[in-house]
Amino acid sequence: MPPSSPARAQSPPRVGPDEKRFRILEAARRVCTREGYEAATMEAIAAEARVSKGTLYNFFESKEHLFLSTVLQSYDEAEARFDGGPSEDPRVRLDGFLEAMIESFPHVAAGMMVNLQVWAVVSRDADSRTRMFEDLSQRYGRLGADLETTLSAGQRAGVFRPDFAAAAVAAGLLAVLDGYVYRSVFDPGRAGARDLRASFDALIRERVLVSGTEEGR
Amino acid sequence: MPPSSPARAQSPPRVGPDEKRFRILEAARRVCTREGYEAATMEAIAAEARVSKGTLYNFFESKEHLFLSTVLQSYDEAEARFDGGPSEDPRVRLDGFLEAMIESFPHVAAGMMVNLQVWAVVSRDADSRTRMFEDLSQRYGRLGADLETTLSAGQRAGVFRPDFAAAAVAAGLLAVLDGYVYRSVFDPGRAGARDLRASFDALIRERVLVSGTEEGR
Amino acid sequence: MPPSSPARAQSPPRVGPDEKRFRILEAARRVCTREGYEAATMEAIAAEARVSKGTLYNFFESKEHLFLSTVLQSYDEAEARFDGGPSEDPRVRLDGFLEAMIESFPHVAAGMMVNLQVWAVVSRDADSRTRMFEDLSQRYGRLGADLETTLSAGQRAGVFRPDFAAAAVAAGLLAVLDGYVYRSVFDPGRAGARDLRASFDALIRERVLVSGTEEGR
Amino acid sequence: MPPSSPARAQSPPRVGPDEKRFRILEAARRVCTREGYEAATMEAIAAEARVSKGTLYNFFESKEHLFLSTVLQSYDEAEARFDGGPSEDPRVRLDGFLEAMIESFPHVAAGMMVNLQVWAVVSRDADSRTRMFEDLSQRYGRLGADLETTLSAGQRAGVFRPDFAAAAVAAGLLAVLDGYVYRSVFDPGRAGARDLRASFDALIRERVLVSGTEEGR
DNA sequence: AATGAATGAGTATTCATTCAT
DNA sequence: TATGAATGAATACTCATTCAT
Numbered sequence: 063m064p065p066s067s068p069a070r071a072q073s074p075p076r077v078g079p080d081e082k083r084f085r086i087l088e089a090a091r092r093v094c095t096r097e098g099y100e101a102a103t104m105e106a107i108a109a110e111a112r113v114s115k116g117t118l119y120n121f122f123e124s125k126e127h128l129f130l131s132t133v134l135q136s137y138d139e140a141e142a143r144f145d146g147g148p149s150e151d152p153r154v155r156l157d158g159f160l161e162a163m164i165e166s167f168p169h170v171a172a173g174m175m176v177n178l179q180v181w182a183v184v185s186r187d188a189d190s191r192t193r194m195f196e197d198l199s200q201r202y203g204r205l206g207a208d209l210e211t212t213l214s215a216g217q218r219a220g221v222f223r224p225d226f227a228a229a230a231v232a233a234g235l236l237a238v239l240d241g242y243v244y245r246s247v248f249d250p251g252r253a254g255a256r257d258l259r260a261s262f263d264a265l266i267r268e269r270v271l272v273s274g275t276e277e278g279r
Numbered sequence: 280m281p282p283s284s285p286a287r288a289q290s291p292p293r294v295g296p297d298e299k300r301f302r303i304l305e306a307a308r309r310v311c312t313r314e315g316y317e318a319a320t321m322e323a324i325a326a327e328a329r330v331s332k333g334t335l336y337n338f339f340e341s342k343e344h345l346f347l348s349t350v351l352q353s354y355d356e357a358e359a360r361f362d363g364g365p366s367e368d369p370r371v372r373l374d375g376f377l378e379a380m381i382e383s384f385p386h387v388a389a390g391m392m393v394n395l396q397v398w399a400v401v402s403r404d405a406d407s408r409t410r411m412f413e414d415l416s417q418r419y420g421r422l423g424a425d426l427e428t429t430l431s432a433g434q435r436a437g438v439f440r441p442d443f444a445a446a447a448v449a450a451g452l453l454a455v456l457d458g459y460v461y462r463s464v465f466d467p468g469r470a471g472a473r474d475l476r477a478s479f480d481a482l483i484r485e486r487v488l489v490s491g492t493e494e495g496r
Numbered sequence: 497m498p499p500s501s502p503a504r505a506q507s508p509p510r511v512g513p514d515e516k517r518f519r520i521l522e523a524a525r526r527v528c529t530r531e532g533y534e535a536a537t538m539e540a541i542a543a544e545a546r547v548s549k550g551t552l553y554n555f556f557e558s559k560e561h562l563f564l565s566t567v568l569q570s571y572d573e574a575e576a577r578f579d580g581g582p583s584e585d586p587r588v589r590l591d592g593f594l595e596a597m598i599e600s601f602p603h604v605a606a607g608m609m610v611n612l613q614v615w616a617v618v619s620r621d622a623d624s625r626t627r628m629f630e631d632l633s634q635r636y637g638r639l640g641a642d643l644e645t646t647l648s649a650g651q652r653a654g655v656f657r658p659d660f661a662a663a664a665v666a667a668g669l670l671a672v673l674d675g676y677v678y679r680s681v682f683d684p685g686r687a688g689a690r691d692l693r694a695s696f697d698a699l700i701r702e703r704v705l706v707s708g709t710e711e712g713r
Numbered sequence: 714m715p716p717s718s719p720a721r722a723q724s725p726p727r728v729g730p731d732e733k734r735f736r737i738l739e740a741a742r743r744v745c746t747r748e749g750y751e752a753a754t755m756e757a758i759a760a761e762a763r764v765s766k767g768t769l770y771n772f773f774e775s776k777e778h779l780f781l782s783t784v785l786q787s788y789d790e791a792e793a794r795f796d797g798g799p800s801e802d803p804r805v806r807l808d809g810f811l812e813a814m815i816e817s818f819p820h821v822a823a824g825m826m827v828n829l830q831v832w833a834v835v836s837r838d839a840d841s842r843t844r845m846f847e848d849l850s851q852r853y854g855r856l857g858a859d860l861e862t863t864l865s866a867g868q869r870a871g872v873f874r875p876d877f878a879a880a881a882v883a884a885g886l887l888a889v890l891d892g893y894v895y896r897s898v899f900d901p902g903r904a905g906a907r908d909l910r911a912s913f914d915a916l917i918r919e920r921v922l923v924s925g926t927e928e929g930r
Numbered sequence: 931a932a933t934g935a936a937t938g939a940g941t942a943t944t945c946a947t948t949c950a951t
Numbered sequence: 952t953a954t955g956a957a958t959g960a961a962t963a964c965t966c967a968t969t970c971a972t
Contacts, residue, residue, distance in 0.1 A: 079931095098399045098400060099399065102319050113489075113933090114934060115933080115934065116970085117931080125968090126940060178396075179396065183317075186318055198465045199465055199468075203466075206406065226485065230474075230477035230482070231481050231482060234458075237458025237461075237478060238454045238455055241454025241459075244458070244461055245419065247412075249412070249415055252420070252423075252450070260449070261447045261454060263447065265447070268486075269481075269486045317941095320940090321943080322941080330957080332942090332943085332958080333956090333958050336942095515937090532780050533833065534751050537961090537962060539963090539965060542938095550935090551966070552963085553963095557962080558964080571864045573754075590879075590929045608806055609832075611867075615826070615898070616826055616829070617749060617828055620748060628899075633900040634944075636903070655799050659913060664912045665916060666912065667903070667904075667908060668889055668892075668912030671912060672916075673890045674892035675888025676892075677895075678894075679853065681832070682832070683853055683854075686857075686884070687884075690866045691881075691884060695881045695884055697881065698880060699917075700916075703915075703919075703920045717958080756946095765953060766954080767947095767948085767955070770956075775947065
């Protein structure tokens with residue numbers, strides 16, 4: 063027997079607060095993508111989420127907090143996707159990273175303009191900016207450290223070439239991803255997942271793998 | 280004898296319209312960098328440029344047009360800086376590109392948030408967005424084609440390794456730059472000119488140059 | 497027992513949206529009469545109606561729409577008043593028209609400046625002008641046709657003189673009213689309801705009635 | 714020999730200040746007719762008159778004064794036209810009045826909206842309103858007195874019917890004219906010079922003239 | 931918890947007027 | 952006398968936020 067009262071069976075299916083919260087976040091993202099941050103009025107977001115304006119304020123303190131949550135959620139999602147997996151073979155692990163990035167590229171690219179605008183707004187308050195940028199910085203730091211560890215492990219194991227600076231390659235790899243995300247905004251024709259893969263191949267895989275290891279096998 | 284025309288020596292140093300226009304553009308950039316696009320009121324920009332609000336509208340049709348001009352001007356400046364020079368040696372030419380990028384990196388990074396916010400605002404109008412993004416796309420296209428030409432020439436001349444896809448490296452090179460610009464916004468400590476150079480060295484120079492050519496000389 | 501519903505007796509007397517709408521229209525009329533259209537700021541109208549500026553925009557799309565509603569409402573009121581009644585005797589019916597006009601003259605005169613200024617503003621947009629003027633034209637047409645019908649009926653019945661052009665008299669009658677309204681703006685001392693009646697008597701009643709019918713009784 | 718210096722014969726024909734003043738007044742009238750008072754900017758008037766904005770202020774103290782002059786000039790013109798002429802026959806004199814009104818009707822109608830808007834603006838200042846309305850009131854008073862004198866003279870001379878109140882007819886006559894001017898704004902199809910004449914005939918001429926005097930002669 | 935009418939601070943833009951040339 | 956660039960006061964309108972129901 064379901065926990066909800068049988069007497070309310072005829073009323074419309076009640077949605078839980080988590081689902082409503084999620085609906086609002088998605089609505090905010092959609093409206094902001096379509097119209098831009100300032101043009102994304104609380105009115106429009108409420109309509110898109112099919113709730114009232116007042117309900118928005120039951121879930122989020124303010125417009126700024128709502129969008130901050132939007133951004134933080136998108137970071138969490140991205141981080142979850144970017145986990146290279148538990149493999150112990152550095153080659154497999156690197157490949158996992160790269161493929162995860164290529165796969166999530168369209169989604170990340172689509173959300174970039176929202177994130178950037180929220181940065182701009184949040185940045186007006188020095189404290190918020192510091193907190194948000196520190197959070198981001200740490201996420202990038204963790205990801206970069208993971209990559210660097212993998213690369214170094216591969217070098218020690220002899221499956222990666224010894225003649226590259228692991229840290230510079232790890233940071234460069236992230237930069238290539240971000241650069242493509244950025245370019246995809248205005249030049250989607252030359253900055254798609256396929257192009258990203260080609261650059262990853264040319265600059266990362268072929269640079270890192272011991273000759274003959276992969277291609278010559 | 281004063282440098283200005285003797286006939287008007289007694290009048291206060293009048294500024295020409297070009298100088299005033301420039302002052303307004305710089306003021307807009309500064310205020311937007313400090314406060315964000317929406318918080319950069321025409322009032323504040325006028326005060327920063329030490330002109331009246333009305334004068335802003337004598338030079339620019341609207342806030343949007345003012346910031347559009349700001350962005351276009353920054354693109355022109357960047358393009359001028361990124362010219363690799365006329366050398367015929369592909370190695371010298373590539374080096375010219377990379378050094379120009381590293382050198383102008385701080386300036387480009389500083390202007391990024393302004394540009395991105397203006398994108399977001401301009402994008403509300405489909406036509407403006409198309410025009411602006413087409414312009415950007417072409418600038419990137421020209422730069423990428425230049426780089427690719429240089430890389431291919433080096434391959435044909437035997438001074439660059441034959442085993443890389445010139446187009447993918449050219450596009451990746453631009454992506455590395457953009458990625459660092461992006462990261463510098465929230466993580467300046469790990470995304471400075473020095474870090475950019477390290478990634479360029481590891482991913483571009485060492486990937487592209489024939490072993491022994493440069494490092495072994 | 498209070499006159500309001502007992503169930504809500506304890507809450508403050510809430511005004512319905514219709515009453516608020518009416519209050520705003522009246523406030524707009526008053527302020528515009530006092531200060532003129534341009535000087536009648538939305539701020540001032542809101543204060544006069546004891547609502548906030550935002551509420552004005554909840555009821556009316558724009559200042560122009562607000563005043564357009566003001567004018568249309570005043571036309572409706574005037575038309576309702578100008579109905580000569582259902583009498584079948586043309587003399588009674590004509591008298592009804594004339595008396596209604598004389599009676600509503602002060603009210604119509606008071607609203608004239610507002611209406612004229614709104615015409616001027618609305619006329620900037622060709623479509624709005626066409627619509628508004630067509631509406632007015634039809635109202636005048638209806639009224640003129642009614643009058644003409646009454647006059648002709650009286651002629652056929654032998655209670656009105658046969659030697660006048662009904663259409664020209666009907667149109668002239670309306671013109672006399674409008675002319676007095678117009679003159680009352682700057683010359684109220686010589687353009688009051690009493691003067692209007694005198695001109696109606698001299699130009700309409702004595703012109704139209706068969707000699708001896710009224711004066712000779 | 715012309716008063717202007719022969720030595721300037723080759724320069725463009727200089728216009729005198731009176732002509733320039735007139736050009737400005739005409740330009741103001743045209744722009745205000747087209748766009749309305751508030752939308753008639755000093756900029757637009759200057760352009761229409763082919764002078765600079767500064768020159769406007771050399772001739773008129775302010776926008777309000779400029780338009781006040783416009784209106785006063787139009788009154789002077791109208792008054793000059795409405796002079797019935799020096800005839801001693803009341804019938805000829807009345808006819809002169811009526812024909813002058815019919816003839817100048819289109820011009821008066823065309824200028825009405827400008828005058829009304831200027832009234833509205835000038836009225837914001839109580840003193841200006843009083844002055845302007847007093848002026849207008851006196852002009853109407855003079856015209857009405859003239860008409861009344863003519864009508865009374867005709868009655869005493871036996872060429873006009875004895876059974877009408879001369880003052881009420883005189884005032885009514887002016888009202889008919891004004892009423893048609895007013896209606897011509899929104900209903901030009903039914904308020905032209907021809908309609909005005911018909912109403913004048915039906916309400917004034919046929920009311921006033923002794924039967925057989927005119928038509929039967 | 932949900933609603934949406936009411937609020938009023940905040941801003942881009944206009945335009946009459948001035949004044950240095 | 953003529954010009955037109957510069958000025959800044961003034962105002963319609965928006966929208967985040969509140970709160971009575």
